[in-house]
Amino acid sequence: MRHKDIWNGLDKLAGHNGLSVSGLAKLAGLDPTAFNPSKRTAKDGRPRWPSTESVARALTAVGAGFDDFAALIEGKRGASAPLIGFAQAGNDGFFDDAGFPAGTGWDEVRFPGLGAERVYALEISGDSMEPVYRAGDRIVVSPDAQVRRGDRVVAKTVEGEVMAKLLGQKTDKTIELVSFNPDYPPRRFARGEVAWIARILWASQ
Amino acid sequence: MRHKDIWNGLDKLAGHNGLSVSGLAKLAGLDPTAFNPSKRTAKDGRPRWPSTESVARALTAVGAGFDDFAALIEGKRGASAPLIGFAQAGNDGFFDDAGFPAGTGWDEVRFPGLGAERVYALEISGDSMEPVYRAGDRIVVSPDAQVRRGDRVVAKTVEGEVMAKLLGQKTDKTIELVSFNPDYPPRRFARGEVAWIARILWASQ
DNA sequence: AAAAGAATAGGAATTTCAACCTATCACAAG
DNA sequence: CTTGTGATAGGTTGAAATTCCTATTCTTTT
Known part of the structure; x- marks a missing residue:
């Protein structure tokens, strides 16, 4: 400097x-x-x-x-980009001719890996998580983040299996992980079977 | 500060x-x-x-x-985070006990909004794009990015309608935009009807 | 245990930044 | 045309940061 x-x-x-x-x-x-x-x-x-x-x-x-x-x-x-609600995007004055943000009314959104969280990324292979994640997509996950029911998470079992799931019901003793593909049934694990759960913050598209 | x-x-x-x-x-x-x-x-x-x-x-x-x-x-x-393939994540040695990246074999992935690209974000409202996007999700889009068939894009028509779609067939005269929800039929636009198409780079989860 | 080096605390002297003041210039409003 | 406001240039004064100096504590080495 x-x-x-x-x-x-x-x-x-x-x-x-x-x-x-x-x-x-x-x-x-x-x-x-x-x-x-x-x-x-x-x-x-x-x-x-x-x-x-x-x-x-x-x-x-x-x-x-x-x-x-x-x-x-x-x-x-x-480390931030303009942000508005998707519903407002059709109104006039929010974009210029090239499709960039224009005028006022834009908020700011922070990007991952720039906050206090420690994050990393995983690259998706295969089509087992379609249509949510497709092969080649990269998901950014944070093991630090609090996870709540309905969050998309990556979980690793003590046996070494890593999976991306929807977090279902959490009780004192069990954790339910729901597949993105409704054809597969939810899986239920005892707390001790799950090594860690990391929240998915962002996904490349 | x-x-x-x-x-x-x-x-x-x-x-x-x-x-x-x-x-x-x-x-x-x-x-x-x-x-x-x-x-x-x-x-x-x-x-x-x-x-x-x-x-x-x-x-x-x-x-x-x-x-x-x-x-x-x-x-x-x-501005970057470690990256490995999802398929390798089950192997030993890639994570420490807390679920953070460990050892070698990790690549790096750069985040949006930090390079030369101009990007912005849109916040999703409503459930019309489930299960891909859910209410409250933020998508980061770049009007600069090249779009190819199969990309998730945000498009605006000259009439002012903004929509998130899957890019379908592009011919010299028409552009097909496919809904994430298969219940809705694809829509076909003349090139002149579409004001711009921006590729979706990232989505919060 | 003794000695040497590094890190830190405290104070005085010096340098330098920031506030204050005034003057000039550009521009818009009446 | 006059007036008022904001932006900038230049100088002076006071306040604050830096250096210099010394002493103490802690760690490492012999």
Whole structure:
């Protein structure tokens, strides 16, 4: 990270929120001239670096996280994407001509592997889980995540069998795992037979 | 980002590189006591924030990027996750006792929204797309992606209707969109009737 | 057990950042 | 045309971060 990157990131942070750098500084409760281009190098040409406190206040002012700032600096897209309800997608104003999000009303959704969870992915082979999962699909699962009835999960038995199922009834002693394919009957395991259950967070399509 | 986070990040940065905070400071060419716990709050209890210059020098000293630092602060895993084939998951040696990836043989899969692609997400409402998508699921779609027959896609007609379908036969003049639910017949559109088609990359589960 | 090195705590001096103030410029509203 | 607002440049002052220095604690080595 270089001196230029920090200021570039602050410029982008302001721009992405429809602000000038002075507007961003004001919003953050800082001096309006704090981020002025004229304040980025000292009179003797020495580069001036803002304190992390100033950066932190600017970030909280626009509701951005530190990861968002890193994304701006590194030129990456960031860890989130716009989100709206599927039912609203037909309304006008949500998309531009190319099919990208436009206008307001979009929420943000975070992607997997970027939260606190530890996750990994499994690649599906075979058609036993059609139509939900197809060969080549990748599912992202988190053993940390809480599992509830109805969740799609990956379970491993103490015998070593790994399967993707729908979590059915959980009692004190048994766990029911329902197949995606209704032709197969649900399977019921004693608690001790199941080594672990990991929730499926995402699936490639 | 809070005061605590910055120092926590520096602690982790040092720890991940087998250094103490004073060792990290020395390596960065700073005063060995620059990151001392005793220097993190002033005598009057006021929190002390390091300058971005000090952080930048610490990062370059260990060859880390700003995104790495953000990852340490946010406790994030990064932009990729381990990947193996589902068929191999039953073999021994791929998981530890807690159900996390262990040993070798794991590939890496990158997540959406982190590369050059422009993506966004849609939240599913209603049960018309069961069992593939359920209410509350979020699908991540990319209008940039190439679509092929068999892909799950979101399409918008020029009349404004948005739908998630399976891409069927594409001819020079028509596009067939197949419902996930086999009870509904496929729909056939003229090329001009379809405003855009975006491929579904991921779906939350 | 003794010695050497590293890590840390505490304080003073210095450097540097941030706030404050004023002036200029650009632009929009009346 | 005048007025008002926002953005920026430049300088001064006060506050805060960094360095420098010393002492103490802890670990490792001999």
